Amino acid sequence: MKFKSQKIAYHFFALSMLLLILQIAYGFIMGFAHMGYDGLHELISFNTASATHKNLLVVWILSGFMGAAYYIIPDESDNELFSVPLAKLQFWSFAIVGVIAVAGFHVGWWEGRKFLEIPRPLDFLVAGNVVLFLVIILMTLLKGKKSSTTAWVLTMGLVFAALLYLPGMVYFDNIAVDSFFRWYVVHLWVEGVWELIMGGILAYLLIKITGVDREVIEKWLYVVVGLTFLSGILGTGHHYYYTGGPSYWLMIGGIFSALEPLAFLGMTIFAVQMYRKGNKKHPNKLALYWTLSTAIVSFLGAGLLGLAHTLPGVNLYTHGTLVTAMHGHLAFWGAYASLVLAIISYSMPLMTGRNIFDNRTGHLAFWCSNIGMFGMTGAFAAAGVAQVYLERIAGYDFMTVAKEIQPHFFVLILAATLFTVGIIYFIVNFLRFGRPTDEALKSDEDFEALKAD
């Protein structure tokens, strides 16, 4: 850690860990309800658990991105953060808005719009909070002694993510128009600008971990994010096939969605090639594992499993079934959750001075959570495909099918238990690091310094 102000990232990472555990708890409530055990129905109905599970995901990932930015931007711009008190204010207001939103879901204060259930009055607080965050990041970058492509790609991703939140704040009477703009936010986040953030953080991690020349990594970063927008922007069309949009979206969405895996494949090749070119001497094996798994699992989850049901002829049958849940879980896990765990694994030793980067707990965290998530994906796949055949092709009633596929949710819960064990191991390691300290300050803390340890 070069600058004291980078320590603020710890707050955001700690919040991410707390919200991740809560997200998993609500996931279990939903899994058991699908199996027929909804004993908490009166207290936490399924739609409450569903809104909470999804929004906690968004908030903990965003918290991780913010923490990553607060750690990376001072390092990349060679400058202290613009204002630590403002960053603390931004952290606490972000956490408080998050708590109010989640509490609100339990008393019916929400809007029934998947992933964007936060009610509009709170949206304005979210927007204000994000503006404050961006001011801090941009001022740090502009006042910095250095400027890097990695820092600008990351920052642009964050700026565009904030701008894209705005279309989701407008109310429309026509639900098809409402849905159209909801995907401006959700799709253009996760299959657009969040990939800029992902590319920026991955590039930073690869520069630090592999020791490969920055110019080479940043050149390929442009290519990867270029592929993302080339395919992802018009790929939004796959959400407009059957939601009231004109029929030309079937062709446009189909073609560009089919190209979307290329961006993720580019990300995979980018990371693996840089690792192969590097000197493989970096001692932080856990950060390396999470970095490479981000690149690989995102391709499998977001790229391949997305492709599996994105073509219009297939999507006509899979749209609105558990097949989407299959894709969604592995995609979010691979592309964004693992990325946040990667930057935490990389930065925590540097912020705390504790060199926990190759221990048994960390490896158990990595393998249990990944194997668990693949098991969950398999369970969702089995349930989803069975649902498609029974309901959409054979014509059985929804509830008849729901009963038939209950056993798959037992498998889901078993796999989710293994996943949870992995996450608990990760959090145990996180707690072992303790809090960041000024004693961890080093003028040149990264690759060479760590190698000397």
Next chain:
Amino acid sequence: MLSKQQAKVFFLGGTLLFLAIFVGMSIHSLVVGIPENTNDSDMTEEVILGKQLWDENNCMGCHTLMGEGAYYAPELTRVYERKGADYIRTVLNAPNGWAPRGRNMVKYDLTPEEVEGLVAFFEWMNRADLNGFPPEPSVGN
């Protein structure tokens, strides 16, 4: 070999080009496509009330509509045609909350006007042209 500058031009040029196409198609969809496909001009006060209730109660947190939602309760795009208005009223007015085969629906205390709003909303939804969604089951056809 590709230079960093060329890579930057590829990124910025490609993004701007496809963004422009996307914005153009969006405008057409919003001005012409969606209003026609969804019979936007037929949206009565009752339909708008139904849509508000759909949002306020987060029905999408269990059901799906136009295939969008949470996969825990039935898809409702064509529920008006499949089950009829009276069935919808019965479900919404169930005194202890609807519980088909043990799966509990949240109990709502809706006014008669609100129930009719939701019925009107489903009737309006039923007429939307969604490019063939939901598909007709093919076995036996």
